[in-house]
Amino acid sequence: MRVFVLDKDKQPLDPCHPARARDLLKKGRAKVFKRYPFTIIMQDRSLQDSVVHPHRLKIDPGSKTTGIAIIQEPTGRITSALEINHRGQQIKNSLESRRALRRGRRNRKTRYRKPRFLNRKRPxxxxxxxxxxxxxxxxxxxxRLRKLCPITAISQELVRFDTQKMQNPEVSGIEYQHGELFGFEVKEYLLAKWGHNCxxxxxxxxxxxxxxxxxxxKGGSNRVSNLTLACRCCNxxxxxxxxxxxxxxxxxxxKKxxxxxxxxxxxxxxxxATRWELWRRLKSTGLPVETASGGLTKFNRKxxxxxxxxxxxxxxxxxxxxxxxLLNAVKPLTITAKGHGVRQRCRPNKYGFPKAxxxxxxxxxxxxxxxxxxxxIKKGKYAGKYTGRIAIRHRPSFVLSAKPFAKRGLRRKRGLRPPLREHTSEQKIDVHPKYLQTIFKADGYEYQAN
Structure with a gap:
């Protein structure tokens, strides 16, 4: 993946190749500005002295994971790719758990209050x-990406399926029914509904x-409620x-x-449910927003x-x-939403009673x-070097979730390459803050380079 570049006034320039970024850092012409996504800032260049090409930000919204790609429009090169893992289901489960606790508490009359009228209004x-x-x-x-890359336009997948084409194929005649994308719309919906198997x-x-x-x-119709997927043999x-x-x-x-x-x-x-709200917020950026369907996305990919x-x-x-x-050697950055902590000061047990x-x-x-x-960590059971996320305790003992490096092989002769290192499974260890050095401040997300 290309490295984001800022000029000395923090204005975005064209992303550069990682080898070019290493050369600039080695010569002292640039410094590391941000680790995730990796960004450098130039010390001797301004936007007026540089040639900047237009880039398009493309978004494929998903319920669990959203894909983002940045394309340099004149060349068709994918400069950056991201995959954002959402925490919507986690929020829903937490709200349902809270609702159950409050209902149980009211039914036990341990904290009685009169019923409220349903007169609260929502926007x-x-x-x-x-x-x-x-x-x-x-x-x-x-x-964030607009601050790191010269983005001039946005593309959003507004609808996953063209339901009008699927529910009523004859809505505009035979040309609409057998259009170039009709089969892709239906197939994409069925793959998402039934899975990618017979x-x-x-x-x-x-x-x-x-x-x-x-x-x-036997009287069946072409409606999607009557369609499924099968291999040729079963069909x-x-x-x-x-x-x-x-x-x-x-x-x-x-039965299934x-x-x-x-x-x-x-x-x-x-x-x-979220597509139009997202579209309105993207339009508020002032950039031109292109919309398309999931069927067209699949057609382009195929x-x-x-x-x-x-x-x-x-x-x-x-x-x-x-x-x-052009997507040679593009590796997406996986981003997982973690939230910014909880505001709840009183921690209840599973029955809803305060415990801490x-x-x-x-x-x-x-x-x-x-x-x-x-x-x-210099000595002890967990001696070694680690990189990972911490969970603080209000005492000098933090929880570090990290993948340690384990040595594999030894150098026995002079001139051989250094020993290879391999990642082991992630583990949680207790560590004193004096052994820690912050390399990236918490921003509500967890990062993993593929």
Whole structure:
């Protein structure tokens, strides 16, 4: 992945190759400005003395993971790629747990209050916190990336599926029904709904065909609620037989298929509920915002021969996608939303009764929970060097979650290469703050370079 570059006035320049960044740092012409995403700041160059090319920020919003790609428009080079893991489900579970505790407490009359009238009003565009967290994460990173890269336009996948095309294919005649993207819209929806395997035999990594649950010769329709995915072998075996007859020896699969046929997609509903709020916030940036559907994204990815990942989907969003994308050696930065801590001062047990009180101070000895640190432990059971996130305690003993380096092999002869090092599994250790050095302050996210 390319390295972000700022001029001496902190204005974004074109990202550069990592080898170029190392050379600038070695010569002293640049300094490290930020570690995640890695950014350098020039000491002897300004924006007026540089040639800057326009870049387009492309976003593929998802319920659990959102893909982001930055493309240099004149060349079609993907300069940066990110994958943001949301914490919407975690927020929903926490709110449901809190609601259950409060309900139980009121029913026990341990903290009685009179019922409230349902007269509290919400804004017109109100969304629950679990959904708004997804919007906030994307908005935050759009704002951060604009400060690091000369972005002049944004592309957003506004809808995952064109439901009008799927529900009523004859809405605008035969041309609309059999348009170039119609099959991609339907197939993309079915893959997300039924998974990437045959619903009858469970075969994976095989070409799947769209199959009618109730055959058209038996009165079935082309609606998506009557469509599923099957491999060619199962599709031919079933033919125009009723599904009850075809799966007579597999009652569990039959029950599953019939129950799921008309079940809505939870993840698709989450994306659809937040799409317009995200679009409004992107428009408020003042940049031109291009919108497209998921069917067009898949069409672009297939025609360019790319593997399916979140960031490659983002790179293929919209009609502005170049015919040739340059993505050699691009490795996405995985970003996981962790939040900024809890405001709850009184910590309850599983029954809702207080068990502890959290200190009001957020920092201790200059450290904060979520800081990424280097640890150099000289002696003891955990002697060695570590890099990872810390969770502070209000005493000189922090919890460090890190992957230590383990030596493999020894140098026995002069002139051999240094011993290779391999990562072991992540572990949590207690460490004294005197061994720690902060390399990245907590900002609510966890980072992992692939």
């Amino acid at each position: 017109e565009s109100w969304l629950p916190p679990s959904l708004m967290s997804r919007v906030f994460n994307i908005e935050t990173w759009v704002r 619903v009858y035999c469970g075969a994976i990594d095989t070409p799947l065909e769209v199959e009618h649950i109730i055959p058209k010769s 031919q075996k079933k033919g125009n037989n009723p599904i009850e007859k075809f799966l007579i020896k597999k009652p569990e699969i039959l 298929v019939l129950a799921k046929a008309k079940t809505p997609l939870k993840d698709a509903a989450a994306v659809n 025609t360019r021969g790319l593997d399916k990942t979140h960031w490659t989907d983002a790179a293929c969003v919209g009609k502005s996608t170049p015919k040739r994308l 009180h959290a200190p009001a101070a957020k920092f201790f000895m200059g450290f904060q929970t979520g800081d990424i640190v280097k640890a150099d």
